[in-house]
Amino acid sequence: LYLDAKYQNSNAIYISSNESNKFLxxxxxxxLRSSQFKQIQYPVRYRSIIVPEPxxxxxxxxHDAFNETINTIVKTxxxxxxxxxxxxxxxxSHFNGRSIGDGLIESTFRKNNFDVIYPESLALDxxxxxxxxxxxxxxxxxxxxxxxxxxxxxxxxxxxxxxxxHHPLQIMIGEMRKINTSYV
Numbered sequence: 001l002y003l004d005a006k007y008q009n010s011n012a013i014y015i016s017s018n019e020s021n022k023f024l025x026x027x028x029x030x031x032l033r034s035s036q037f038k039q040i041q042y043p044v045r046y047r048s049i050i051v052p053e054p055x056x057x058x059x060x061x062x063h064d065a066f067n068e069t070i071n072t073i074v075k076t077x078x079x080x081x082x083x084x085x086x087x088x089x090x091x092x093s094h095f096n097g098r099s100i101g102d103g104l105i106e107s108t109f110r111k112n113n114f115d116v117i118y119p120e121s122l123a124l125d126x127x128x129x130x131x132x133x134x135x136x137x138x139x140x141x142x143x144x145x146x147x148x149x150x151x152x153x154x155x156x157x158x159x160x161x162x163x164x165x166h167h168p169l170q171i172m173i174g175e176m177r178k179i180n181t182s183y184v
């Protein structure tokens with residue numbers, strides 16, 4: 001919706017239970033102002049509301065406008081030195097527990113010239129900039145690997161699978177962003 005110039009100054013409402021909402025940071029990177037958004041925490045009434053068509057439906061489809069949105073965001077960020085990155089969740093016990101041997105995995109990637117980063121501890125703009133500049137990103141399958149949506153075309157994602165199937169969303173992200181994806 002905000003890709004269309006006639007809506008760029010429109011206000012929006014959203015529902016979230018999170019007080020420190022990273023969505024606002026993402027919208028700021030897109031070029032929108034925080035003052036344009038209001039978090040809905042209780043029932044409200046409006047005279048009219050525009051509900052835009054979704055530009056992505058997980059596991060089903062994406063519209064070119066979704067990819068345009070991602071491109072608009074990454075264009076606002078400076079390019080960093082291209083590196084090989086391993087996305088770790090080792091230091092975040094809230095996310096840990098579904099995999100074992102995190103320390104060994106990190107050590108192996110460090111020895112092979114990968115920078116080990118902890119996405120949840122980085123500023124959103126720095127993290128997206130690092131992803132977009134990276135040559136190769138390696139991650140365990142799941143939400144961490146879905147961050148590949150911010151990678152640049154023809155970069156490489158190595159997805160360390162934790163199950164016996166490839167996640168349909170990951171396949172869709174790889175196709176949409178034209179990322180070279182390998183599953184291990």
